[in-house]
Amino acid sequence: MEMINQFLASQVMQESLAPALLIAVVASSMSVMVMAHRLSFLTVGVSHASLAGLGLAVTLSLPLLPTATVFALFVTFLLASMPKRQGITEDAGTGMLFAGSMALGVVLISTASRYEVDLFGLLFGNILTISATEMEWLLLVAAAIIISMLFLARAWWSIAFDPITAAASGLPVSTMRLVLYGATGLTVIMCVKLAGIVLTTGLLVLPAACAWFWGRSLSGLWLLSVIFSVIGTIAGLMISYHKDWPSGATIVLALCCIFILSWGGAWLKQRAQKHKPQES
């Protein structure tokens, strides 16, 4: 109780709770689609590629988040347009772009002076230092993602289930996939602010992975994913405040714990069902 009171009284935490929850809700919503479309490696690629975007921003003295956003979108669409017919599959393309832009980022950032770049913050996230302009930018990006989800969530869902039948029912599947990739790229950028380049994939995979054990429909998975993510984020922030651990890493750890608990729960449930008399 003491811990919660302290947590709520802390000004840093008060200021970081709102953006952290915003990111949690948006990322966990998109994470359902990331799971359904198997895009987790894409999120790894785009988040690491954003280092090059941040490097560019530092070198050219451009605003960090907007530059990173544009660069992430560029990388995402580049990945979507990989020549799959010639056998360059998405995972190979992601692997190449991931390494290439990470290398570019490292070179660019190494040339910048040390005081300009909070490298630890970039790599592992730092929600505690969010500025007002950054918050505005986050809200803008979040709005774009949520609006595209409101329009396309069900279409994306049916494409994930069976793309051929979805196309045969008249959906413009390739356009909708492109928008999905774009929205995923935007979500990655939001998450980089909270969890950093290295840990972003955790925010984009873990919530839905936890929900996968329990949900049986799109709305169910979506709701569970958001609930798990919000619980993990609040718990992670509290623990990080209490123990003075890095916030992004603690949130990802909390989500991992929820995943393991879900896994165990699902296993127990399955065992219980096995021992029940079989129906029909």
Added chain:
Amino acid sequence: MSAPYLHISNLSFGPDKAPVLDQINLTLDAGHFMGIIGPNGAGKSTLLSMIAGLLHPDSGQIELFGKTLGPLSRHRLLKQVGFLNQLHDHEPRLPLRVRDVVAMGTPDYAAPLWKTLWQKTPHENAIMEALEQVEMADLADRDFRHLSGGQRQRIRLARALVRKPKLLLLDEPSAALDSKRQDQLYALLRRLSSEQGMTIIMVEHDIAAITAYVDSVACLNRRIHYHAMHGDQIPENIWTEMYGDHVHIVAHDAGCIGCAHPDEHLEEDR
């Protein structure tokens, strides 16, 4: 007179030297049930994919319900078409109940969320009706991933039926079904065609199994070699043309098209 449900004129696809489909012409009216047979690689699935709007012909055109199928008309026309593609051996990963899988076949499933959010279970009746048609209604709340291959295939059929299509395209629908279920499937399709005026095109391998149910059979191998209508027998030379030396595999027990239902058929044989 109303336009035919399907009109294909001079359709070709593939390189000029080795076309996959060559000069296909076909017209089907409401309530016609057609089977397509042909050897592997004959272009059966390609033709079906073109009618389903998944591939564009290199030349010629497809008209559905009197309107040309093109990029602009596609969305509207395909809402009236049900499509069951060839069964691929993929394991479904998404956690979904059977009823949610069938719901994906409803014409406005992919509409923006706010349009559908307020209806708790849109199309509930249509979904249950489609499930009853394939005798899967009691499994409506089961997890789709835990069903057998044959059960999944019937659910997929229900998903194609739930929109009450005017034109139904089926690519080897009997795959994964045992022979009893196959006969039930063909009987259901016959009923839908006769009673609801649904036009059905079905690709199948086994002509003997379908002759009793269909109105016509098209023999396809790159082009339509023969379109056997009601009461017709497919001539011997067509089989040789299509299958070469392997003709005995398919031709020996092909009866005349739509002559009798299987039960009557047996009595005739006796």
